[in-house]
Amino acid sequence: MILAVEHVRQMAAYALADLGGPETISLAQNESAFPASPAAIAAGRVALEQMPLYPDPDWPELREAIAETYGVTGENILCGAGSMELIGCLIRSFAGPGDRVLGTDYGYAYVASASAQVQADYVKAREVDMTVSVDDVLTAVTPETRIVFVCNPGNPTGTLIPNSEIVRLRNALPGGVLLVVDQAYAEFADVDQNPAEIFALVDHGNTVVMRTFSKAYGLAGARVGWGLFPPAIGAEVRKLLNPNNVSIPSQAMATAAVLDQAHMRDTVAKTAAIRDRFANRCRALGPTVAPSHTNFVLIRFADVETAHKADKALRAQGLLMRGMGGYGLADCLRATICDEEVMDRCLTVLKEVTS
Structure with a gap:
């Protein structure tokens, strides 16, 4: 069988996001919380x-x-x-x-x-x-x-x-x-x-x-x-x-x-409001959340074990954040900002994990 050229064989495949199952709500891809214009x-x-x-x-x-x-x-x-x-x-x-x-x-x-x-x-x-x-x-x-x-x-x-x-x-x-x-x-x-x-x-x-x-x-x-x-x-x-x-x-x-800049700016403003509310409530539970200027937040837990526990608990509730082990941040999860109801569900899980 023909082989790929040497340097391609030595490459690791680009790590694709785990999207979970059909009933999973993904907070892993940094997609918009709101529809396009x-x-x-x-x-x-x-x-x-x-x-x-x-x-x-x-x-x-x-x-x-x-x-x-x-x-x-x-x-x-x-x-x-x-x-x-x-x-x-x-x-x-x-x-x-x-x-x-x-x-x-x-x-x-x-x-x-x-x-x-x-x-x-x-x-x-x-x-x-x-x-x-x-x-x-x-x-x-x-x-x-x-x-x-x-x-x-x-x-x-x-x-x-x-x-x-x-x-x-x-x-x-x-x-x-x-x-x-x-x-x-x-x-x-x-x-x-x-x-x-x-x-x-x-x-x-x-x-x-x-x-x-x-x-x-x-x-x-x-x-x-x-x-x-x-x-x-x-x-x-x-x-x-x-x-x-x-x-x-x-x-x-x-x-x-x-x-349609008005629609885009409205999306940004609404996303930022949900993001900041979620980040502040998340910090109150103990994890560190870096100041974010995007449509996601990076949550840093006390240790790798707690991050894994949070990931498992979220998945059990059909919620999927992005693990950051590939970036050397195994104690972190990245959460895309979704609508208020989804973010509140995440906070409920995280409260149980960190209490």
Whole structure:
């Protein structure tokens, strides 16, 4: 039987979430607690009539809508089947054997998988109090470093560093190092920080900013991500993108969703209110909950045994949070914010476990 190439055989498969059974309520995937914009759903239904056709490979209406909404240059936007496609193509374009891709302690795990695919070394800079430390990132840079990935807000931590720290990082990195700022949850932080400050870094030619429609816009099932790329960087990444990668209904839904900013902001506000209430009540039970600027919270228990006990008790009630052992946080569970009733059920279980 034919074997895969050596480096693929040595790779671990990307760890997929445990979704439980059909009766399970999943709090493991960071999906939106609320439906997408009604305008997005309506646009998707209309677009189904075009299914005999291939989707437009240039995403013209979607790019225009994103550019209009976020005040960026449409020609610098690339769209992907989720931001995962963009991340994978970016790493394949700019890293290879002997190169280093630098992330942080609790950065997005897929970056490690994408680095392994091209035989680049993935290394992590230390985080401080589960928060990105620019000083530690800069200390970890070596002559072999080609790409630096920073998640802000962080996943699975939910923590946030100021835009000024991202700017400081960019200014201190060597010019030949590409900085990628993964902002999958940025809409939850835009109320506190001006996104234009980070988008402006792209004009320097050595920074990429990634966003997605999977979280605040409630379109995880549509698989649409986007990134702002310097022209020279985007031209190389575009060579590796799958042509016709974003389906016709997905493009239509994402376009309508980004133009309905009122709905997105309402979703963010309602999610944040439930999140903060849950986090405060959870802290009152004893666990540590990091300040979150996302649609999830990271719950840290007294020890690994208590975390496992909580996981088992939640599952017994048909509730599934995400274990964090793969991130070296076996004493933690990550909880996606759902509606009030589900979060209250979780609190009831956690009270029994921690009392």
